[in-house]
Amino acid sequence: MEKIVSLSKRRGFVFQSSEVYGGLNGCWDYGPLGVELLRNIKDQWWQTMTYRDDIEGLDASILMHPRVWEASGHVENFTDPMVDCKECKARFRADQLEDAMCGNPAYKGRKAIKCQSEGKFTEARQFNLMFKTFIGPVTDESAVVYLRPETAQGIYVNFLNVQASSRQKLPFGIAQVGKAFRNEINTKNFLFRTREFEQMEMQFFVKPGTDVEWFEYWKDERIKWFVALGLKKGKLRFQQHEAGKLAHYAKDAFDIEYEFPFGWGEIEGIHNRTDYDLSRHEQFSGKSLKYFDDETKERFIPYIIETSAGASRSFMAYLVDAYAEEEAPTADGKTELRTVLKFHPRIAPTKAAVFPLVNRDGMPETARKIEAMLRPHLRVFYDDSGAVGRRYRRQDEVGTPYCITVDSQSLQDQTVTVRDRDSMMQERVVIDNLTRYLRDKLSA
Ligand code: GAP
Numbered sequence: 001m002e003k004i005v006s007l008s009k010r011r012g013f014v015f016q017s018s019e020v021y022g023g024l025n026g027c028w029d030y031g032p033l034g035v036e037l038l039r040n041i042k043d044q045w046w047q048t049m050t051y052r053d054d055i056e057g058l059d060a061s062i063l064m065h066p067r068v069w070e071a072s073g074h075v076e077n078f079t080d081p082m083v084d085c086k087e088c089k090a091r092f093r094a095d096q097l098e099d100a101m102c103g104n105p106a107y108k109g110r111k112a113i114k115c116q117s118e119g120k121f122t123e124a125r126q127f128n129l130m131f132k133t134f135i136g137p138v139t140d141e142s143a144v145v146y147l148r149p150e151t152a153q154g155i156y157v158n159f160l161n162v163q164a165s166s167r168q169k170l171p172f173g174i175a176q177v178g179k180a181f182r183n184e185i186n187t188k189n190f191l192f193r194t195r196e197f198e199q200m201e202m203q204f205f206v207k208p209g210t211d212v213e214w215f216e217y218w219k220d221e222r223i224k225w226f227v228a229l230g231l232k233k234g235k236l237r238f239q240q241h242e243a244g245k246l247a248h249y250a251k252d253a254f255d256i257e258y259e260f261p262f263g264w265g266e267i268e269g270i271h272n273r274t275d276y277d278l279s280r281h282e283q284f285s286g287k288s289l290k291y292f293d294d295e296t297k298e299r300f301i302p303y304i305i306e307t308s309a310g311a312s313r314s315f316m317a318y319l320v321d322a323y324a325e326e327e328a329p330t331a332d333g334k335t336e337l338r339t340v341l342k343f344h345p346r347i348a349p350t351k352a353a354v355f356p357l358v359n360r361d362g363m364p365e366t367a368r369k370i371e372a373m374l375r376p377h378l379r380v381f382y383d384d385s386g387a388v389g390r391r392y393r394r395q396d397e398v399g400t401p402y403c404i405t406v407d408s409q410s411l412q413d414q415t416v417t418v419r420d421r422d423s424m425m426q427e428r429v430v431i432d433n434l435t436r437y438l439r440d441k442l443s444a
């Protein structure tokens with residue numbers, strides 16, 4: 001993890017938020033390459049989920065009516081048990097003491113669970129994870145609103161708006177990507193548990209009685225998505241929530257977990273939320289949220305199967321999974337260690353780099369022309385500094401799948417070499433065919 005965090009900063013994937021002020025715990029900024037990777041992951045999710053005829057998109061506001069969070073159960077139930085150490089004042093989640101380290105520098109390397117057994121902790125008290133703020137100029141209880149802790153509720157309260165405007169019939173889904181905020185007691189493991197993060201959520205509305213079948217369908221679809229975009233199958237698994245540990249809204253829940261260097265961690269939750277959310281919004285708003293079935297003439301509240309992926313956690317899984325160190329041949333016939341991010345080309349931040357072999361003999365001019373030709377279609381990078389081998393290494397380290405080099409032969413026969421990041425093999429391609437060649441590779 002240390003190597004990945006350090007590469008992330010050095011190459012512009014992720015920076016600490018407000019770093020010049022010492023950082024803000026649980027918040028991170030995505031740099032030039034990080035923002036591309038994150039956008040590509042979100043775009044791929046959006047395409048997979050909404051470029052089908054039974055799912056519509058939505059972008060609901062982050063601030064919502066405060067009654068939403070009473071109805072959803074978050075005001076009452078969205079809490080974690082918290083304990084304070086009476087000695088060093090560090091604060092912990094009472095249910096995660098096995099993983100936590102003592103906060104006292106005098107006891108370096110000691111587990112918090114030991115401090116607990118020695119009676120150093122206060123009694124556990126419940127702490128609500130929602131961030132509160134005020135709407136309008138008056139800062140009293142009547143003006144309290146919350147930063148949403150999940151994007152799902154924006155979908156539920158718009159269920160009938162979307163259904164009526166898009167003329168969808170059950171079963172159908174609504175998808176949304178957006179920020180969520182949780183005042184986590186302990187943030188940890190880089191992007192894994194943060195206070196501000198992004199979710200990619202889809203709520204699939206189904207007829208009660210068909211929910212178990214759709215739950216299985218979405219479990220299968222979602223794990224396939226991660227594999228199709230490159231995550232190693234062996235690093236993924238399902239983990240079912242134990243009956244006693246289900247969220248307040250769920251009848252059944254499976255996490256898709258990824259094996260990070262620090263252990264298995266949830267990257268997406270698939271939940272059977274039954275009719276809990278719509279029934280509660282109906283009850284709290286006093287407005288009917290029932291669906292009318294034209295064929296059977298029945299009116300009922302649909303069940304909801306939710307797929308809830310973290311964009312930031314997926315980002316981290318793709319980054320960790322892509323990271324490799326391996327032997328690579330050098331120009332003088334030796335080998336050296338290369339660091340390479342083997343991103344699936346579709347999520348790679350930069351798709352192709354263009355190099356003139358040397359900065360003379362018309363090569364830079366031709367390389368610039370190629371860059372200009374590709375730029376409207378793909379995110380490309382031009383580099384003319386240092387030996388070409390070093391330029392390859394720099395692109396390997398940020399996961400650029402193709403490097404195009406203009407050499408002396410290019411000026412004679414209008415071809416270039418295209419080097420594949422993973423196999424390191426090169427092939428000659430006619431310059432005029434480059435756009436189509438790369439597009440075919442990327443859509444494969
Ligand atoms: N709407 C259901 C819901 O929010 P969740 O299991 O609490 O369910 C879904 O969260 C996903 O959101 C998780 O699988 C994870 O990827 C992401 N997530 C949750 N809390 C997070 C945090 N503090 N930091 C980063 N990602 C988080």
